[in-house]
Amino acid sequence: MASKGETDLSGDFGPQIEEIIQHGFASVMIAMGYDLGLFDVMAELSEPKSSEEIAAAAGMKERYIREWLGVMVTAKVVSIDATGNKFFLPANRVPYLTKGVSGMMAHEASFMVNLTKNAFDKVKASFLEAGPPGTSYDDYPGKFELTAKFGEHWMKNHLASSFIPLFPELKTQLESGIKVIDLGCGMGVSTCALAKAFPKSTIHGVDFVDINFQGAKKQAKEESLKNCKFSAGDISNLPDDWSGHFQYAFMNNVFHDLAHPMTCLAEIKRILGPGGLLSIIDCHGYSAIKDNIDRVPAAVNLYSASLLACLPLSLGAGGVGLGAMCGVEKIKEVVTSAGFEMLQSGVAPECRSYKHYFHCKVA
Ligand SMILES: C[S@@+](CC[C@H](N)C(=O)[O-])C[C@H]1O[C@@H](n2cnc3c(N)ncnc32)[C@H](O)[C@@H]1O
Incomplete structure (x- = not known):
């Protein structure tokens, strides 16, 4: 029997898993734009701009900016105007993507990429019976600054x-x-x-x-x-x-x-x-895992951060x-x-x- 929150156990799972994985890719590229300050640059622009103009405003290479815009537009994070060549960040998205403001969802994506890049292989190895018990604080350069930034506004x-x-x-x-x-x-x-x-x-x-x-x-x-x-x-x-x-x-x-x-x-x-x-x-x-389905909005993020850092850090210290x-x-x-x-x-x-x-x- 399906647990609560699960709707379809027999239909084609393809579209659903495709969407989940696409969101994962988009999150990584949101983290890249956030770390590079690209959302902040776009938030400052008063009207839609070409990739060349955005690259000039950011002081970065146009070819990379254009590819990143490709991800952001198809993920429906950045918008494109009627000419099809100019890009803009709608005002309602700015608070969630730029630095130093309340929402900081993009900061969360950046945090997750940082944890993944530093600890993914060691955590993977820790699953194995013959693997290490977990990780140590030395495995997470930059984690403390990111954690502090995450909680700073609150x-x-x-x-x-x-x-x-x-x-x-x-x-x-x-x-x-x-x-x-x-x-x-x-x-x-x-x-x-x-x-x-x-x-x-x-x-x-x-x-x-x-x-x-x-x-x-x-x-x-x-x-x-x-x-x-x-x-x-x-x-x-x-x-x-x-x-x-x-x-x-x-x-x-x-x-x-x-x-x-x-x-x-x-x-x-x-x-x-x-x-x-x-x-x-x-x-x-x-x-209990079952009590977090559809009830705790951040459950996926928190379980993931836990698996990449909190849990292996405690187990790695014999905890x-x-x-x-x-x-x-x-x-x-x-x-x-x-x-x-x-x-x-x-x-x-x-x-x-x-x-x-x-x-x-x-x-
Ligand atoms: C997720 S961070 C939170 C840091 C800070 N309270 C904040 O909100 O930004 C957890 C902190 O707990 C510290 N910590 C964990 N176990 C500790 C212990 N046994 N004694 C002292 N500090 C500890 C870690 O070094 C880390 O800085």
């Missing part, structure tokens, strides 16, 4: 103004000044956003990948933030003298990556002390391999069994249903 525009107000008790504490730890802070985007919004609080970003730690410091300096600091460290083994030191722990897009989540949660509990608050933001999905789509039920089970009381949970605001939050208290 962190800068919604973390302090839409997310924190969901928890009035926490907001009051942050406004009057508390010690906060941002676990797995990556490039420090969330650390800086919290520091900027709550100047009386001190925000400490921790990450175990050194390149992230450097990036985080650079960002804080650029934004002249005096109330945030960073240190390299492993969440599963935090300094002894941090016991009871923090009142709030924040963790974005890290939980499912943890090799040893129970050990990490025990450490978080220790450094928070009784009554301490923890917010985990992770991918929105459900633990439990939660995976990015471990789901709401699994996260609740792990967090509560580690001794946290679940206060509130739901889809995070303003995030196209990509993020799910879990707000908890040390029980």
